[in-house]
Amino acid sequence: MKMQKFAITDAVLDRSPGQKADISVGNLVDERHGGPITIGYGRYAPGQSLTETIVVDDVMIVLEGRLSVATEAGTVTAGPGEIVYMPKGETVTISTHEEGALTAYVTYPHWRPAHA
Amino acid sequence: MKMQKFAITDAVLDRSPGQKADISVGNLVDERHGGPITIGYGRYAPGQSLTETIVVDDVMIVLEGRLSVATEAGTVTAGPGEIVYMPKGETVTISTHEEGALTAYVTYPHWRPAHA
Numbered sequence: 001m002k003m004q005k006f007a008i009t010d011a012v013l014d015r016s017p018g019q020k021a022d023i024s025v026g027n028l029v030d031e032r033h034g035g036p037i038t039i040g041y042g043r044y045a046p047g048q049s050l051t052e053t054i055v056v057d058d059v060m061i062v063l064e065g066r067l068s069v070a071t072e073a074g075t076v077t078a079g080p081g082e083i084v085y086m087p088k089g090e091t092v093t094i095s096t097h098e099e100g101a102l103t104a105y106v107t108y109p110h111w112r113p114a115h116a
Numbered sequence: 117m118k119m120q121k122f123a124i125t126d127a128v129l130d131r132s133p134g135q136k137a138d139i140s141v142g143n144l145v146d147e148r149h150g151g152p153i154t155i156g157y158g159r160y161a162p163g164q165s166l167t168e169t170i171v172v173d174d175v176m177i178v179l180e181g182r183l184s185v186a187t188e189a190g191t192v193t194a195g196p197g198e199i200v201y202m203p204k205g206e207t208v209t210i211s212t213h214e215e216g217a218l219t220a221y222v223t224y225p226h227w228r229p230a231h232a
Contacts, residue, residue, distance in 0.1 A: 001201075001203045002187065002189055002203065002206065003185060003187045003189070003192070003200065003201065003202050003203065003206050003208060004192075004200070004201045005185070005192035005193075005194050005198060005199065005200050005201075006198065006199040006200075006201070007197070007198050007199075008197060028199070028201075029201055035173055035203055035204075036173055036224050037173050037175065037222075037224050039175055039199060039201055057151055057152055057153050059153065059155055059222050061177050061179075061220050063177075063196075063197045064197070069119060069121070071118065071119045073118055073119070076119070076120075076121035077121075078121050080179075081123070081124060081179045081180075081218070081220075082121060082122065082123045083121065083122040083123075083144070083155060083220055084119065084120070084121050084122075085117075085119065085120045085121075085122070085144075085145055085155055086119050087117045087118065087119065087151055088151075090118065090119050092119060102197070104177050104197075104199055106153075106175050106222040108152050108153050108224040
Protein backbone atom coordinates (compact mmCIF):
# COMPACT_ATOMS: atom_id res chain seq x y z
CA MET A 1 0.00 0.00 0.00
CA LYS A 2 1.14 3.54 -0.75
CA MET A 3 1.19 6.65 1.40
CA GLN A 4 -2.27 8.16 1.67
CA LYS A 5 -3.94 11.21 3.12
CA PHE A 6 -7.45 11.12 4.53
CA ALA A 7 -10.01 13.71 5.58
CA ILE A 8 -13.31 13.17 7.38
CA THR A 9 -15.05 13.58 4.02
CA ASP A 10 -13.31 10.39 2.81
CA ALA A 11 -15.00 8.27 5.48
CA VAL A 12 -18.36 6.55 5.12
CA LEU A 13 -19.70 6.56 8.66
CA ASP A 14 -22.09 3.82 9.84
CA ARG A 15 -23.23 2.36 13.11
CA SER A 16 -21.33 -0.75 14.08
CA PRO A 17 -23.49 -3.89 13.88
CA GLY A 18 -25.45 -4.41 17.10
CA GLN A 19 -24.62 -0.95 18.36
CA LYS A 20 -27.68 1.07 19.47
CA ALA A 21 -26.22 4.47 20.34
CA ASP A 22 -25.92 7.29 17.84
CA ILE A 23 -22.24 6.62 17.23
CA SER A 24 -20.93 6.00 13.73
CA VAL A 25 -17.54 4.84 12.56
CA GLY A 26 -15.90 4.60 9.19
CA ASN A 27 -12.70 2.71 8.44
CA LEU A 28 -10.34 4.26 5.92
CA VAL A 29 -7.70 1.54 6.12
CA ASP A 30 -8.42 -1.96 7.43
CA GLU A 31 -8.02 -5.70 6.83
CA ARG A 32 -8.96 -5.24 3.18
CA HIS A 33 -5.75 -3.28 2.47
CA GLY A 34 -3.08 -5.77 3.51
CA GLY A 35 -1.45 -3.76 6.33
CA PRO A 36 -1.46 -4.46 10.07
CA ILE A 37 -3.55 -1.52 11.33
CA THR A 38 -7.03 -0.06 11.02
CA ILE A 39 -7.47 3.72 10.64
CA GLY A 40 -10.79 5.56 10.70
CA TYR A 41 -12.99 8.37 11.94
CA GLY A 42 -15.77 8.16 14.52
CA ARG A 43 -18.65 10.53 15.15
CA TYR A 44 -20.47 10.60 18.49
CA ALA A 45 -23.78 12.46 18.84
CA PRO A 46 -24.43 14.37 22.11
CA GLY A 47 -25.62 12.39 25.12
CA GLN A 48 -24.58 8.95 23.90
CA SER A 49 -23.04 6.07 25.82
CA LEU A 50 -21.44 2.82 24.69
CA THR A 51 -19.90 0.08 26.84
CA GLU A 52 -17.51 -2.29 25.19
CA THR A 53 -14.69 -4.68 26.00
CA ILE A 54 -11.81 -3.64 23.79
CA VAL A 55 -10.58 -6.60 21.73
CA VAL A 56 -7.64 -4.78 20.10
CA ASP A 57 -5.28 -2.00 21.14
CA ASP A 58 -7.32 1.08 20.31
CA VAL A 59 -6.12 4.71 20.16
CA MET A 60 -8.66 7.53 19.89
CA ILE A 61 -7.57 11.06 19.04
CA VAL A 62 -10.27 13.64 19.78
CA LEU A 63 -10.54 16.13 16.90
CA GLU A 64 -13.70 18.03 17.91
CA GLY A 65 -15.96 18.08 20.96
CA ARG A 66 -15.34 16.08 24.07
CA LEU A 67 -15.92 12.58 25.40
CA SER A 68 -15.43 10.66 28.61
CA VAL A 69 -14.05 7.16 28.92
CA ALA A 70 -14.74 5.22 32.12
CA THR A 71 -13.16 2.01 33.35
CA GLU A 72 -13.31 0.43 36.79
CA ALA A 73 -10.14 2.43 37.58
CA GLY A 74 -11.76 5.80 36.91
CA THR A 75 -12.93 8.21 34.25
CA VAL A 76 -11.00 10.51 31.91
CA THR A 77 -12.42 13.28 29.74
CA ALA A 78 -10.66 14.21 26.50
CA GLY A 79 -11.05 17.20 24.22
CA PRO A 80 -9.51 18.41 20.97
CA GLY A 81 -5.93 17.21 20.45
CA GLU A 82 -6.06 14.76 23.32
CA ILE A 83 -5.49 11.03 23.01
CA VAL A 84 -7.18 8.14 24.81
CA TYR A 85 -5.34 4.82 24.70
CA MET A 86 -7.55 1.79 25.36
CA PRO A 87 -5.38 -1.33 25.64
CA LYS A 88 -6.77 -4.70 24.60
CA GLY A 89 -8.87 -6.28 27.33
CA GLU A 90 -10.11 -3.10 28.98
CA THR A 91 -13.87 -2.69 29.42
CA VAL A 92 -14.70 0.94 28.71
CA THR A 93 -17.81 3.09 28.71
CA ILE A 94 -17.45 5.93 26.21
CA SER A 95 -19.89 8.80 26.80
CA THR A 96 -20.61 12.16 25.28
CA HIS A 97 -22.26 15.00 27.10
CA GLU A 98 -24.03 18.13 25.78
CA GLU A 99 -21.68 18.26 22.82
CA GLY A 100 -20.81 15.34 20.62
CA ALA A 101 -17.33 14.38 19.44
CA LEU A 102 -15.36 13.64 16.31
CA THR A 103 -12.45 11.25 16.69
CA ALA A 104 -9.77 9.60 14.61
CA TYR A 105 -8.80 6.08 15.61
CA VAL A 106 -5.98 3.67 14.99
CA THR A 107 -6.15 0.03 16.08
CA TYR A 108 -3.77 -2.90 16.06
CA PRO A 109 -4.71 -5.44 14.99
CA HIS A 110 -7.85 -4.85 12.90
CA TRP A 111 -10.93 -4.48 15.10
CA ARG A 112 -13.54 -5.76 12.68
CA PRO A 113 -12.32 -9.37 12.30
CA ALA A 114 -11.42 -9.38 16.02
CA HIS A 115 -15.06 -8.52 16.82
CA ALA A 116 -16.57 -11.15 14.52
CA MET B 117 -1.43 -1.48 30.83
CA LYS B 118 -4.54 0.46 31.74
CA MET B 119 -6.59 2.98 29.79
CA GLN B 120 -4.84 6.34 29.67
CA LYS B 121 -5.49 9.84 28.44
CA PHE B 122 -2.73 12.06 27.09
CA ALA B 123 -2.41 15.75 26.24
CA ILE B 124 0.48 17.51 24.51
CA THR B 125 1.64 18.73 27.92
CA ASP B 126 2.32 15.09 28.89
CA ALA B 127 4.91 14.66 26.14
CA VAL B 128 8.62 15.42 26.48
CA LEU B 129 9.58 16.48 22.96
CA ASP B 130 13.13 15.91 21.68
CA ARG B 131 14.88 15.68 18.34
CA SER B 132 15.30 12.11 17.16
CA PRO B 133 18.97 11.01 17.20
CA GLY B 134 20.75 12.06 14.03
CA GLN B 135 17.92 14.28 12.97
CA LYS B 136 18.99 17.81 12.01
CA ALA B 137 15.71 19.59 11.30
CA ASP B 138 13.75 21.47 13.96
CA ILE B 139 11.34 18.60 14.46
CA SER B 140 10.78 17.09 17.88
CA VAL B 141 8.90 14.01 18.93
CA GLY B 142 7.83 12.57 22.23
CA ASN B 143 6.56 9.07 22.82
CA LEU B 144 3.79 8.65 25.37
CA VAL B 145 3.46 4.88 24.96
CA ASP B 146 6.19 2.71 23.45
CA GLU B 147 8.25 -0.49 23.84
CA ARG B 148 8.74 0.25 27.55
CA HIS B 149 5.04 -0.28 28.27
CA GLY B 150 4.48 -3.84 27.02
CA GLY B 151 1.91 -3.14 24.31
CA PRO B 152 2.30 -3.46 20.55
CA ILE B 153 2.05 0.21 19.51
CA THR B 154 3.84 3.51 19.96
CA ILE B 155 1.83 6.70 20.56
CA GLY B 156 3.23 10.21 20.68
CA TYR B 157 3.14 13.84 19.67
CA GLY B 158 5.38 15.58 17.12
CA ARG B 159 6.11 19.27 16.70
CA TYR B 160 7.43 20.66 13.40
CA ALA B 161 8.82 24.20 13.21
CA PRO B 162 8.04 26.28 10.08
CA GLY B 163 10.15 25.65 6.99
CA GLN B 164 11.56 22.27 8.00
CA SER B 165 12.12 19.18 5.88
CA LEU B 166 12.94 15.58 6.79
CA THR B 167 13.44 12.61 4.45
CA GLU B 168 13.09 9.17 5.90
CA THR B 169 12.39 5.60 4.89
CA ILE B 170 9.55 4.47 7.09
CA VAL B 171 10.48 1.28 8.96
CA VAL B 172 7.10 0.75 10.64
CA ASP B 173 3.50 1.47 9.71
CA ASP B 174 3.16 5.11 10.76
CA VAL B 175 -0.04 7.16 11.10
CA MET B 176 0.18 10.95 11.58
CA ILE B 177 -2.89 12.93 12.61
CA VAL B 178 -2.44 16.67 12.08
CA LEU B 179 -3.73 18.60 15.10
CA GLU B 180 -2.50 22.13 14.28
CA GLY B 181 -0.84 23.76 11.27
CA ARG B 182 -0.14 21.98 8.05
CA LEU B 183 2.48 19.72 6.52
CA SER B 184 3.27 18.11 3.19
CA VAL B 185 4.39 14.55 2.66
CA ALA B 186 6.07 13.66 -0.62
CA THR B 187 6.85 10.25 -2.07
CA GLU B 188 7.87 9.31 -5.60
CA ALA B 189 4.15 8.91 -6.31
CA GLY B 190 3.32 12.52 -5.42
CA THR B 191 2.75 14.97 -2.61
CA VAL B 192 -0.14 15.41 -0.21
CA THR B 193 -0.75 18.33 2.16
CA ALA B 194 -2.64 17.74 5.39
CA GLY B 195 -4.16 20.18 7.86
CA PRO B 196 -6.04 19.95 11.15
CA GLY B 197 -8.05 16.75 11.54
CA GLU B 198 -6.48 15.10 8.53
CA ILE B 199 -4.57 11.82 8.61
CA VAL B 200 -1.48 10.74 6.68
CA TYR B 201 -0.81 7.02 6.55
CA MET B 202 2.78 6.08 5.76
CA PRO B 203 3.06 2.32 5.27
CA LYS B 204 6.29 0.52 6.14
CA GLY B 205 8.86 0.77 3.36
CA GLU B 206 7.79 4.11 1.91
CA THR B 207 10.42 6.82 1.58
CA VAL B 208 8.81 10.12 2.52
CA THR B 209 9.86 13.74 2.71
CA ILE B 210 7.85 15.58 5.36
CA SER B 211 7.92 19.36 4.99
CA THR B 212 6.40 22.33 6.72
CA HIS B 213 5.86 25.69 5.09
CA GLU B 214 5.30 29.14 6.63
CA GLU B 215 3.43 27.59 9.53
CA GLY B 216 4.65 24.64 11.55
CA ALA B 217 2.59 21.67 12.59
CA LEU B 218 1.58 19.68 15.64
CA THR B 219 0.83 16.01 15.06
CA ALA B 220 -0.18 12.93 16.98
CA TYR B 221 1.27 9.65 15.78
CA VAL B 222 0.60 5.96 16.20
CA THR B 223 2.99 3.32 14.90
CA TYR B 224 2.98 -0.47 14.69
CA PRO B 225 5.33 -1.91 15.65
CA HIS B 226 7.44 0.40 17.83
CA TRP B 227 9.55 2.77 15.70
CA ARG B 228 12.45 3.26 18.11
CA PRO B 229 13.78 -0.32 18.24
CA ALA B 230 13.01 -0.66 14.52
CA HIS B 231 15.27 2.34 13.86
CA ALA B 232 18.13 1.12 16.02
